[in-house]
Each structure stands twice: as structure tokens, then as C-alpha cells.
Amino acid sequence: MSSLQGNLLIGQRNVTGNSKTIHAINPATGETLEPAYAGGSTAEVDQACQLAWEAFDVYRETSLEERAVFLETIASQIEAIGNDLVERAMTETGLPQARIEGERGRTCGQLRLFASVVRAGEWLDVRVDPAMPDREPMPRPDLRQRHIALGPVAVFGASNFPLAFSVAGGDTASALAAGCPVIVKAHSAHPGTSELVGRAIQAAVKQCNLPEGVFSLLFGSGREIGHALVVDPRIKAAGFTGSRSGGLALLNAAQNRPEPIPFYAEMSSINPVFPMAHALKARGKEMAEGFVASLNMGAGQFCTNPGLVIAVKSQALDDFVAAAGETLKQSAAQTMLTPGIHEAYEQGVSRLAKHDKVREVARGQTGDSPNQCQSGLFVTTAEDFLADHELQEEVFGATSQVIECQNEEEVIRIAEHLEGQLTVTLQMDDDDLAAAQALLPTLERKAGRILVNGWPTGVEVCHAMVHGGPYPATSDSRTTSVGSAAIFRFLRPVCYQNLPDGLRPEALKESNPLQLTRLYDGKRES
Amino acid sequence: MSSLQGNLLIGQRNVTGNSKTIHAINPATGETLEPAYAGGSTAEVDQACQLAWEAFDVYRETSLEERAVFLETIASQIEAIGNDLVERAMTETGLPQARIEGERGRTCGQLRLFASVVRAGEWLDVRVDPAMPDREPMPRPDLRQRHIALGPVAVFGASNFPLAFSVAGGDTASALAAGCPVIVKAHSAHPGTSELVGRAIQAAVKQCNLPEGVFSLLFGSGREIGHALVVDPRIKAAGFTGSRSGGLALLNAAQNRPEPIPFYAEMSSINPVFPMAHALKARGKEMAEGFVASLNMGAGQFCTNPGLVIAVKSQALDDFVAAAGETLKQSAAQTMLTPGIHEAYEQGVSRLAKHDKVREVARGQTGDSPNQCQSGLFVTTAEDFLADHELQEEVFGATSQVIECQNEEEVIRIAEHLEGQLTVTLQMDDDDLAAAQALLPTLERKAGRILVNGWPTGVEVCHAMVHGGPYPATSDSRTTSVGSAAIFRFLRPVCYQNLPDGLRPEALKESNPLQLTRLYDGKRES
Incomplete structure (x- = not known):
């Protein structure tokens, strides 16, 4: 495990924090684990947000293929860590090997599922209402709609799924799929696992020649960094899995910003x-x-x-x-x-x-x-x-x-x-x-x-899954945090009226070069 | 105009309010218009919410055809009011005849557009991931997703579109289309217009044999009724078009309920x-x-x-x-x-x-x-x-x-x-x-x-329209208040795992009796 350095990852840089130090603890023995993770401060939040903001317009317009390959590259990079990842995660969580290996499979599987979702392009929800110049009493202009990414997203890693709901977990995968740069606040219970996975994403960003701000990873004890992330004006949405009190505090911060943002908290359920x-x-x-x-x-x-x-x-x-x-x-x-x-x-x-x-x-x-x-x-x-x-x-x-x-x-x-x-x-x-x-x-x-006639534990990562529900199970029942529909959490529709074809985004060009499913004049084209 | 009675409509009942009285004013003359509208109180809010709640489970499971016919019946009932509606709206708003007639056409047109959207059923977003009993290492259960209505919706009529954004306007049409009972708080600037349209909806509810709680109409000056509506636990979402201060006050109330709800406010834009x-x-x-x-x-x-x-x-x-x-x-x-x-x-x-x-x-x-x-x-x-x-x-x-x-x-x-x-x-x-x-x-x-190369005034009601945008234009940039995609504001996904076919909702039965577009095992069926 010599590769662990205990640093924050700000884009491609490794940054040593200077706030209170975090150590993972092996819950099975009570033993403190090295290395120390010096927490970041609002300065690092600011740097990560600035990089994410600078990356946003470029990243959200990467081609479907580029973005899909990026997600697949993250999966491969995670697999390439090999057994070090399994061992570190077991040590930090007390979870058994089969569970961690299964969770790694699920994590990489969901990255690849989102790659296929990105390629299929249904999430763009392309709608075209062509011009009707002769309509009476008023002509209809040409109207086209697609979905675009909301902006940089803050993700809070969960304690109970050190891989599948953490640094490269469901929220990260769906936000990256939607075209949003991601800043993860690692859960302090498994910093080593987080660093390993964070480095895998960092390497994938580099390998795919993407702007470095597409991904950053922050460590920090207490609530200072998380709060700073959620209230930063460059952050446009956030995903959280954790306690009701933690979720509500951040939800409150997200709603009381000068510009409120969607905050997806999964908090509490007795099933x-x-x-x-x-x-x-x-x-x-x-x-x-x-x-x-x-x-x-x-x-x-x-x-x-x-x-x-x-x-x-x-x-x-x-x-x-x-x-x-x-x-x-x-x-x-x-x-x-x-x-x-x-x-x-x-x-x-x-x-x-x-x-x-x-x-x-x-x-x-x-x-x-x-x-x-x-x-x-x-x-x-x-x-x-x-x-x-x-x-x-x-x-x-x-x-x-x-x-x-x-x-x-x-x-x-x-x-x-x-x-x-x-x-x-x-x-x-x-x-x-x-x-x-x-x-x-x-x-x-x-x-x-x-x-x-089943049992609720075990959440299939697929198209029909809903891992969500009315408050307080989540803060927003209109979405899911697991499954391919999770991509919709990080998108918003934009309508383009009478744009010349040369100015239209690829997805909306009349010739449909991306061969997308479209709702054309109210009829489904496939 | 002898038909105006100045009552609240609580389901099928006409109820005389006992709070402060509202009179419309003819802005062109300053003249006060009859009748007086005695405002409702929290007692009427409670009655309307109780009826809406009782209607909800029945109304949300009406067939696609029944619900489409209901929307069309509302349109016909509005048209049947005839010139009385145009005259009253002109008198209450100072808007010219051509504009009011155009707006009536748009209002009825959008009700009929939503009828066609309801029939097509794409809004259900049916997803089926069939069981894979032999999958290794774990079998996959049968998973099916559809969207269901959020619950009773509060709609706040806007001052500037006495028909198209008011009692039977965009929010009402999309919420009813989604399967949500609606309680409208009429804008105090055009109570007579509101009453006429409210009675048209009330008549359509009766004609279609729907539970009376599907629609109620409240009048009231000040913010008491609106606030009471938004914080009532039986209300599950709200739509608002109006001032930034009014919108933010209600948004704040919606977010600070014991169970927060989506609040769609369109507030401020300089275009x-x-x-x-x-x-x-x-x-x-x-x-x-x-x-x-x-x-x-x-x-x-x-x-x-x-x-x-x-x-x-x-x-x-x-x-x-x-x-x-x-x-x-x-x-x-x-x-x-x-x-x-x-x-x-x-x-x-x-x-x-x-x-x-x-x-x-x-x-x-x-x-x-x-x-x-x-x-x-x-x-x-x-x-x-x-x-x-x-x-x-x-x-x-x-x-x-x-x-x-x-x-x-x-x-x-x-x-x-x-x-x-x-x-x-x-x-x-x-x-x-x-x-x-x-x-x-x-x-x-x-x-x-x-x-x-156009001008922003004039909002086409179609599939590709987005009438929405980042805060403070609206409180939720992920949606639109005009066009067929507005139906998604009032829906949430539900996943059904391993339900026997007899227990499945019609939309999810394996034989696809409603002939819906489905995402079946990740592939689009049409």
C-alpha cells in the first residue's frame, strides 16, 4: 500500500491539506491506519471549483463517444488497481472480501452501463417541432430541445458502500455521464480506498485528454468543506448518501444559497x-x-x-x-x-x-x-x-x-x-x-x-431501478440514485428557436448526424 | 354576466367565503366590478385538500383515455362559455379582444395537446428489465418502472395571462394530465374570469364522473390561503407564476414543511x-x-x-x-x-x-x-x-x-x-x-x-418548448411550464420488482395491453 500519499487531488495536482488530519481506523481491530490525510480547507474547495468551472463548457460538449470512453476508462483504471483496492477497502470497512469484490464489479459495471446510456443518447430527449411558415393565424418557428448538463456537481461519498456509492459510485458516474465535472468529498471512514479510486479517475482524465477540472477529490473532517462545496456558486447540484441530520444540514445550505441548487440526499429508510x-x-x-x-x-x-x-x-x-x-x-x-x-x-x-x-x-x-x-x-x-x-x-x-x-x-x-x-x-x-x-x-x-416475495437488500443496477422515494427516504422523489435513469438528475432542458443549422448543437441538426431517437413533430422517430 | 356568483368552488359545492372581500377592478376605468368575492379561509383550504386527497388514488389510476377525454371536456366547456368569458376577461384585465380570444384558443389548445400526450403514454416512461433467473453469480429479478402522479397540486393563477396561465392554464393542464388533483388559488385581479373557467372545469369533472375533489377553486386576498395551501400535508407540489417576492415566500414555505415538496415558481426574467x-x-x-x-x-x-x-x-x-x-x-x-x-x-x-x-x-x-x-x-x-x-x-x-x-x-x-x-x-x-x-x-x-432572429414574446405550446430557466427565472431549471414536457413536473418514478402480472399496473403488464413505447431490456420498443 506504499502508493497511498494522503493527498487531496485537485485536478491533476496532488495537494497536501493543512487542516485537521484524518486517519482511517480498521474497525475490526480498532487500529489506526496510515497514511494520515490532512484535511483540505476552503482554499482547496475554491481551487477545485474553479478548475471544474473552467472544465465545464468543454466537458459538457465532449462527443457521446468521447464521454463513453472516459467512463469505460475509469472502470478499467479501477480494475487495474487490482487487489490493493480490495485489501484497503476491507481493512477500512470491515467488510468481507466477496462483498468488496462484488461491489467493485458493480461499480465498474455501472460505469459501463452509463457509457452505453451516453452512447444511446436517449437522455438528450431530443424534440424537434419544425417550422410551419404558412400556419394561420401565426407561423410556427422552428423549435428544438435537448438536455444539457447542470454544471459542476458535488458528490458526498457514503460510508456503507466504499466503492459503489463513493468516489466513483453512482452519483459520480451519473453526473459524469450527464456532462458534469465532479468534485467528491471523500467519506472520512475510507480515505485510502477513496484515494486509490480517485487516482484511477485522475488517470482516466489524463488518458482521455480531458480538462483536469473534470474531477477533484477532497478530504476533510467535520462539515466545513462539505458546506463550502455546497454553497460555492460554481457548484450547480449535489448528491449525498448518509444520515438524516447530515443530509438536512446540507440540503438547507443548498436551498438557502443566493442561487438555490438541486440537492439529492438519500437519508433514511426503514423498508x-x-x-x-x-x-x-x-x-x-x-x-x-x-x-x-x-x-x-x-x-x-x-x-x-x-x-x-x-x-x-x-x-x-x-x-x-x-x-x-x-x-x-x-x-x-x-x-x-x-x-x-x-x-x-x-x-x-x-x-x-x-x-x-x-x-x-x-x-x-x-x-x-x-x-x-x-x-x-x-x-x-x-x-x-x-x-x-x-x-x-x-x-x-x-x-x-x-x-x-x-x-x-x-x-x-x-x-x-x-x-x-x-x-x-x-x-x-x-x-x-x-x-x-x-x-x-x-x-x-x-x-x-x-x-x-424478495427482500429489499440488493439493488440491481439497471434501467428500471428506482433507488429513491418520498421524503425523508430522499430529498427529491422525482429521481433515482441507482440505475440508468439517474442521469436525469444532472440535466436541464434548453430550447433552441430558429437557430441556423450551423449554430445548432450536433444533437439538434436537421440531418440527425448522431442518429438519435427524436420526438419529431410529436411523433417518435427511431 | 348574471351567472357569476362570487363563490369558492370546493369540489362540486359552491361555498361562500367569510374572509375579506375581493372585487375586480376594471383597470381601464378604475371601476369596481361585481360580484364581490368573499375570500376563503383555512377551513376551505382544508376541505379542498381533503377532497383532493380522497380523489387522488382514483384519479391517478383513471385510464389514459378517460383522462384525455376529461382534458378535452374542460376545453369544450371553456369554449361553451362563449363571449361572456371574453368580455369578462377584457373588463378585468384591460387586454384587447383579439388577445383574449387568442389566449382562449391557446388555453384550449394546450388542454387538447395534453390529452394527446396522455393518450400516447410516453410520459409513463415504461422500463422493463425482465428477470434473468440463470444469471451468474446472482439471478436478476423482474424490474419494471413507470411514473405516477405526485399527489394533489396547488396552482397559483398569474395576473398576466388570465386564461393561459390561470385557472385552466398550463400548470393545471399538466398536473391534471399527470394524474394530480388540482386546487387553484385564483389571482385576485380576475376573479370573474376565474369563476367562469372554474365552473367549466367543475362541470367537466361532473360530466366525466370523476371524484369531485379532482378540482377546487379558492379566492382570497393576501397570502394566508396561498400559504395554507402550500404547507398542507396533502399537497405534494405547487406551480406559481408571479413576482419574485411572492414566489420566494411560497418557495420557502414549501421547502420548510415537515415534508418538503417541489415548488415550481416562475418569477423574474429580463430576457x-x-x-x-x-x-x-x-x-x-x-x-x-x-x-x-x-x-x-x-x-x-x-x-x-x-x-x-x-x-x-x-x-x-x-x-x-x-x-x-x-x-x-x-x-x-x-x-x-x-x-x-x-x-x-x-x-x-x-x-x-x-x-x-x-x-x-x-x-x-x-x-x-x-x-x-x-x-x-x-x-x-x-x-x-x-x-x-x-x-x-x-x-x-x-x-x-x-x-x-x-x-x-x-x-x-x-x-x-x-x-x-x-x-x-x-x-x-x-x-x-x-x-x-x-x-x-x-x-x-x-x-x-x-x-x-425572432423576439422572445410569444411562447409556442409544443413539444420542444422550454419556458423555464436557471434561477431566478424559475425555482427549478430542470423543468418547463409550457409545452408537453411540463407533465414531468408532477410525476415520480416507481419500480415494481417481481410483481405477479395480476398485481401489475396496466402499463407494466408483460403483454403491453396499452401498446406503450417501452425501454425493454435496455432497447427501445416502439
């Missing part, structure tokens, strides 16, 4: 699961296995972790809870990402455990090394859940609550009472169809993704 | 025009005619009024200014929409006239009846414009400033200095192409629509 009566009866035990496996995945540190189970009280539900409790008791303790996350988890579980309306069903195995979490399963009634809003607060980690309802109407009442979610899950059999149909309209209003 | 050197020389006089005609259109009360002219100082520019001044001097005084708007215009012009760095070129004719405006043309230098931010403030009405620049670099500097705009206009000849190309990247970053 309710609705096991329905017939399914519970027919396969409650099997369901309990699947549920606990999903709950424990990655030590429960998924945004889509199933933190709530809502069902009608019955013998079958009791059996499900008992079976889940038995399985959960066998769950080995797992290392959490950081001491801070572990501490917050312990506090959250203890809040549930001490709650006089909440009954503890089971706890998992205790650990014998630092920062290990003990899974947890709790039960409460619908009435008590409705009465105490605190019971809706996310406990980030492998703990879930079962809400016992009197009947299906109360299940719907609980669903209506929920805040916005990333996912909701139905466990149902054919005979549950009517009940599921009754519940569906509520679920659609509450969540970005509705699953049947 | 710069860039006459380029060769065009100025070749046809400066003709250009001056076109410019003054656009400036005077509708007494300058267009969001896209050309309030700024930016060009390199030259003899040709002097000649243009002189010719424009001569034409403007002949401009007849025109009645403005309201006494308040007239007063604000007088203040704005007087601020310019008294400014020691601003030179008055010409004023139009004075009027002899109340609330008539005198057009105005002023000149200042780029240096002085850059030094005083106040000179960028919109003067709503037929007044424009010419900014004299030293050279083309200074033109670009001025362009960079501008706030976000709805439109920018280039007047250019073939020999101006290089200069136009140098300016274009800046213009794209500043405006929603770029015109060549």
Missing part, C-alpha cells in the same frame, strides 16, 4: 416488509430465514435493510416471529463500518430495548472484537407504534421491529402512517392478491420500489 | 437581446421596429418581455437606438392589468430615469385614462451595468435598457454577469456566426430558450 396472511401460513418459516438473511446482510448497513415487519396478528405471525428469533439468535456478530456507526447502533437498539411498549424477541451472538454488532428483533403493537413517532426512526444496522396489527385495515393504517421509504416489500401468495391490491395504492405513495 | 454587429449594420432599422413591437406587446406584461439589449457600441448601434427611440415615441399608452402593476411599473421606470448612470432615450405616449403605461427606452454602459446589481431588476412592463459594450469580450462578460433568464435572443446575420458561437455556451447556461 417495511408486509408478510400477508396466506403466505405467512404457507411458508412462514422459510420467510423467516430469508428475512433474517436480508436483515444481517452487510451487518445491516444497507439503506434498504428491512427494519420493519407489519402483519396481522395470528398464530402464523407468532410462528414467523419465533422462527426469525431462533435464526437470529444464531447470527454471528459482524464488524460494523466505523466506531461511530457501531455506537449509534448500540444506542438505537438500547432505545428499543428499554422502550416499555416494545418487547425483545431475540438478539444475535455477541462479538469478541471491537465494533461488532449484535442483531436484534423486537415486537410492538400497531397501536403503540402509531402513538410514538420515535419508533419510526431508523436504527442503522441489523435490527428490525415487528408490528402486530389487529386486522388488514390496521395494516393499511400503519402503512399510511409511515414516512417515505426507499422500498416496501410484500410477501404474498396467490390468495393474498386481493389484500395486496388493497394495499398497493398506499405503498406506491410511500416508496420508490415495491418488491414481491 | 436579454443581443444584436450582433453585422445584423445591426445590415438591418438595424427593421430590427428596431421588431424590438419595439415585442417590447410593447400586451403593455410589456409578458414574462418574456425584452427588457435588455446588449451590443457593442458602434454607429450601427446608435442608429438602432435612435430608430427604436423614434418608434417608441409613437407608441400609444396601454392599459396595464391592475392599478398595483401600473404603480410598480411607474416606480421601476422612475428608478431608471433618476439613475445617474442611465440615460433616457425615449418615452412613449402618455395616456388619458387610468393605469395606462408609457413605454420607455434607456441606455447605460456595460461598466455601469456591471457596477449596479439593481439595474438587473425586472421592470414589469414596456421598458427596456440598452447596454453599450466596448467589444465582444465585454458582451460575453455582461452575459456571464446576468442572472438566469427564461429567454435570450440573438439578432445575427451569417457573418455573425463566429461571434454567436463564442457567446452560445454562456447563453445555454443562462437561459431556458435561445432564439435567433
Whole structure:
């Protein structure tokens, strides 16, 4: 790991910070990891923003092919780091090798998916309404629309996906695909992983002969740098995955700038699961296995972790809870990402455990090394859940609550009472169809993704994915942070009226040299 | 006009308000118009929101055909009002008959355009990633995406388009098209026009057998009702066209709700025009005619009024200014929409006239009846414009400033200095192409629509239109308020994973019964 230098990457330059120093910690041992990362200051934010601004007009007009190759080059550069990346990420996060390798595959896969999306060009949403010079009473001018990039984007790396939601993660990939330069504020939990990936992007920028300001990487403890980034007038949008308090503070800053900007925060979700009566009866035990496996995945540190189970009280539900409790008791303790996350988890579980309306069903195995979490399963009634809003607060980690309802109407009442979610899950059999149909309209209003007979952990990177949802799951339910539709977060439409063909952007020329799908005079051309 | 009752419309009910009374004023005479409109209170806001909420799940799942027919029925009902509508609108606004009739045509045309958009179903943006059960290392589930309506929408009628941006205007049409119930807060300047159109929508709701909460119409002076609407938890988005202060106050309320919502405000734009050197020389006089005609259109009360002219100082520019001044001097005084708007215009012009760095070129004719405006043309230098931010403030009405620049670099500097705009206009000849190309990247970053050799007033309702732009032209540059793409403002994506076909919404069924365009496994099906 001698290649790590502990520097900020400002365009092609390596810059030594002079603010408070960050060290990664191996959560499995508590050991401090080298090198030190001296945090940046507002001076480095200013430099990175200036470079990004200077790069913007050039980068946003790179050809579809150039931009696609750039995204593919980033993927290749990340793969070229080889095992050093896997090892460093494992050491910094406590996550197992298979998970990190899988996440690397996902990260590179999503960069390549966006390359294909860029090439296809549907995101330009080209619309042409040709002139109608003889129309009465007024002629129609020639009107053409395309989408252009919003501007430089600030990306905040997440703690729980050190690759797929971090330096070259979903937000970076979609913003670069849209034509936006990116400045990443690395998560302080995995600075080494961030540096390695940041250098891969830096190398790809150089290899593709792009302006250096297309990418910069900042380190910094506390909120100073993040705030400075979000309020910088050259930053035109931001993506964030993290805590509700952190997300809301930055959202507030983004909205109160002299020029407000879109701020995409993914913040909080407890991902309710609705096991329905017939399914519970027919396969409650099997369901309990699947549920606990999903709950424990990655030590429960998924945004889509199933933190709530809502069902009608019955013998079958009791059996499900008992079976889940038995399985959960066998769950080995797992290392959490950081001491801070572990501490917050312990506090959250203890809040549930001490709650006089909440009954503890089971706890998992205790650990014998630092920062290990003990899974947890709790039960409460619908009435008590409705009465105490605190019971809706996310406990980030492998703990879930079962809400016992009197009947299906109360299940719907609980669903209506929920805040916005990333996912909701139905466990149902054919005979549950009517009940599921009754519940569906509520679920659609509450969540970005509705699953049947699966588990919410595991987010497919594809065209149809929505990783988003009503507030407070995210700050903007109109978009997704995973999947190819994420490119739309960083675009805005521009209309060109009566431009001579020589002045039109390539995408809008009458001869359609890029062979794009167009809505031409209201009809889809393909 | 005996049919006017002065009531609020809460679903199908006519409700008499009990707050402060509104009277329309005929701006051409100063005469107070009957009937009185007793304003609503928060109680009526609550009733309208409750009805809208109850209607939402039903209305958003109406078939494409049902919803299209509803929009067409609204158009027919508006036309059926006949001349009473034209007369009342003329009396309330001081606008001439041809303009009101044209605006009625546009209003009904855009309702019918949205009907065709709803039927085509592209707005659903259906994406299907079919299951891959044999994929290694993990099978892929079946994932399908469609867009659904955000929820009940609050619409604020604008003063300057009593039909096309008011009760059944663009925001209402696009929100209804998306599947959102609408509650309109009528603009107090034209309550009678609002009531007539509101009753037309109310009749269409009944005729189409839709839940009554699909539409309500509120009256109220001051900001109480508007604020109550925007903060009501059942309202999920809002559209606004009006002043910057009014827009920002409501935007702030929308963002600071427990659950923030999208708030689409169109607020302020001075719509710069860039006459380029060769065009100025070749046809400066003709250009001056076109410019003054656009400036005077509708007494300058267009969001896209050309309030700024930016060009390199030259003899040709002097000649243009002189010719424009001569034409403007002949401009007849025109009645403005309201006494308040007239007063604000007088203040704005007087601020310019008294400014020691601003030179008055010409004023139009004075009027002899109340609330008539005198057009105005002023000149200042780029240096002085850059030094005083106040000179960028919109003067709503037929007044424009010419900014004299030293050279083309200074033109670009001025362009960079501008706030976000709805439109920018280039007047250019073939020999101006290089200069136009140098300016274009800046213009794209500043405006929603770029015109060549036309004038910004006159907004075509079509597929390629963008009536929007960076802040403060609007609060959200990612959307448009005019044209078929406006439907996207009121939608959000939802992903359905592994739903049995029986539970899938019609739009997502495997057999594609609605024959929608889909992105199927990444490929466009048509």
C-alpha cells in the first residue's frame, strides 16, 4: 500500500491539506491506519471549483463517444488497481472480501452501463417541432430541445458502500455521464480506498485528454468543506448518501444559497416488509430465514435493510416471529463500518430495548472484537407504534421491529402512517392478491420500489431501478440514485428557436448526424 | 354576466367565503366590478385538500383515455362559455379582444395537446428489465418502472395571462394530465374570469364522473390561503407564476414543511437581446421596429418581455437606438392589468430615469385614462451595468435598457454577469456566426430558450418548448411550464420488482395491453 500519499487531488495536482488530519481506523481491530490525510480547507474547495468551472463548457460538449470512453476508462483504471483496492477497502470497512469484490464489479459495471446510456443518447430527449411558415393565424418557428448538463456537481461519498456509492459510485458516474465535472468529498471512514479510486479517475482524465477540472477529490473532517462545496456558486447540484441530520444540514445550505441548487440526499429508510396472511401460513418459516438473511446482510448497513415487519396478528405471525428469533439468535456478530456507526447502533437498539411498549424477541451472538454488532428483533403493537413517532426512526444496522396489527385495515393504517421509504416489500401468495391490491395504492405513495416475495437488500443496477422515494427516504422523489435513469438528475432542458443549422448543437441538426431517437413533430422517430 | 356568483368552488359545492372581500377592478376605468368575492379561509383550504386527497388514488389510476377525454371536456366547456368569458376577461384585465380570444384558443389548445400526450403514454416512461433467473453469480429479478402522479397540486393563477396561465392554464393542464388533483388559488385581479373557467372545469369533472375533489377553486386576498395551501400535508407540489417576492415566500414555505415538496415558481426574467454587429449594420432599422413591437406587446406584461439589449457600441448601434427611440415615441399608452402593476411599473421606470448612470432615450405616449403605461427606452454602459446589481431588476412592463459594450469580450462578460433568464435572443446575420458561437455556451447556461432572429414574446405550446430557466427565472431549471414536457413536473418514478402480472399496473403488464413505447431490456420498443 506504499502508493497511498494522503493527498487531496485537485485536478491533476496532488495537494497536501493543512487542516485537521484524518486517519482511517480498521474497525475490526480498532487500529489506526496510515497514511494520515490532512484535511483540505476552503482554499482547496475554491481551487477545485474553479478548475471544474473552467472544465465545464468543454466537458459538457465532449462527443457521446468521447464521454463513453472516459467512463469505460475509469472502470478499467479501477480494475487495474487490482487487489490493493480490495485489501484497503476491507481493512477500512470491515467488510468481507466477496462483498468488496462484488461491489467493485458493480461499480465498474455501472460505469459501463452509463457509457452505453451516453452512447444511446436517449437522455438528450431530443424534440424537434419544425417550422410551419404558412400556419394561420401565426407561423410556427422552428423549435428544438435537448438536455444539457447542470454544471459542476458535488458528490458526498457514503460510508456503507466504499466503492459503489463513493468516489466513483453512482452519483459520480451519473453526473459524469450527464456532462458534469465532479468534485467528491471523500467519506472520512475510507480515505485510502477513496484515494486509490480517485487516482484511477485522475488517470482516466489524463488518458482521455480531458480538462483536469473534470474531477477533484477532497478530504476533510467535520462539515466545513462539505458546506463550502455546497454553497460555492460554481457548484450547480449535489448528491449525498448518509444520515438524516447530515443530509438536512446540507440540503438547507443548498436551498438557502443566493442561487438555490438541486440537492439529492438519500437519508433514511426503514423498508417495511408486509408478510400477508396466506403466505405467512404457507411458508412462514422459510420467510423467516430469508428475512433474517436480508436483515444481517452487510451487518445491516444497507439503506434498504428491512427494519420493519407489519402483519396481522395470528398464530402464523407468532410462528414467523419465533422462527426469525431462533435464526437470529444464531447470527454471528459482524464488524460494523466505523466506531461511530457501531455506537449509534448500540444506542438505537438500547432505545428499543428499554422502550416499555416494545418487547425483545431475540438478539444475535455477541462479538469478541471491537465494533461488532449484535442483531436484534423486537415486537410492538400497531397501536403503540402509531402513538410514538420515535419508533419510526431508523436504527442503522441489523435490527428490525415487528408490528402486530389487529386486522388488514390496521395494516393499511400503519402503512399510511409511515414516512417515505426507499422500498416496501410484500410477501404474498396467490390468495393474498386481493389484500395486496388493497394495499398497493398506499405503498406506491410511500416508496420508490415495491418488491414481491424478495427482500429489499440488493439493488440491481439497471434501467428500471428506482433507488429513491418520498421524503425523508430522499430529498427529491422525482429521481433515482441507482440505475440508468439517474442521469436525469444532472440535466436541464434548453430550447433552441430558429437557430441556423450551423449554430445548432450536433444533437439538434436537421440531418440527425448522431442518429438519435427524436420526438419529431410529436411523433417518435427511431 | 348574471351567472357569476362570487363563490369558492370546493369540489362540486359552491361555498361562500367569510374572509375579506375581493372585487375586480376594471383597470381601464378604475371601476369596481361585481360580484364581490368573499375570500376563503383555512377551513376551505382544508376541505379542498381533503377532497383532493380522497380523489387522488382514483384519479391517478383513471385510464389514459378517460383522462384525455376529461382534458378535452374542460376545453369544450371553456369554449361553451362563449363571449361572456371574453368580455369578462377584457373588463378585468384591460387586454384587447383579439388577445383574449387568442389566449382562449391557446388555453384550449394546450388542454387538447395534453390529452394527446396522455393518450400516447410516453410520459409513463415504461422500463422493463425482465428477470434473468440463470444469471451468474446472482439471478436478476423482474424490474419494471413507470411514473405516477405526485399527489394533489396547488396552482397559483398569474395576473398576466388570465386564461393561459390561470385557472385552466398550463400548470393545471399538466398536473391534471399527470394524474394530480388540482386546487387553484385564483389571482385576485380576475376573479370573474376565474369563476367562469372554474365552473367549466367543475362541470367537466361532473360530466366525466370523476371524484369531485379532482378540482377546487379558492379566492382570497393576501397570502394566508396561498400559504395554507402550500404547507398542507396533502399537497405534494405547487406551480406559481408571479413576482419574485411572492414566489420566494411560497418557495420557502414549501421547502420548510415537515415534508418538503417541489415548488415550481416562475418569477423574474429580463430576457436579454443581443444584436450582433453585422445584423445591426445590415438591418438595424427593421430590427428596431421588431424590438419595439415585442417590447410593447400586451403593455410589456409578458414574462418574456425584452427588457435588455446588449451590443457593442458602434454607429450601427446608435442608429438602432435612435430608430427604436423614434418608434417608441409613437407608441400609444396601454392599459396595464391592475392599478398595483401600473404603480410598480411607474416606480421601476422612475428608478431608471433618476439613475445617474442611465440615460433616457425615449418615452412613449402618455395616456388619458387610468393605469395606462408609457413605454420607455434607456441606455447605460456595460461598466455601469456591471457596477449596479439593481439595474438587473425586472421592470414589469414596456421598458427596456440598452447596454453599450466596448467589444465582444465585454458582451460575453455582461452575459456571464446576468442572472438566469427564461429567454435570450440573438439578432445575427451569417457573418455573425463566429461571434454567436463564442457567446452560445454562456447563453445555454443562462437561459431556458435561445432564439435567433425572432423576439422572445410569444411562447409556442409544443413539444420542444422550454419556458423555464436557471434561477431566478424559475425555482427549478430542470423543468418547463409550457409545452408537453411540463407533465414531468408532477410525476415520480416507481419500480415494481417481481410483481405477479395480476398485481401489475396496466402499463407494466408483460403483454403491453396499452401498446406503450417501452425501454425493454435496455432497447427501445416502439
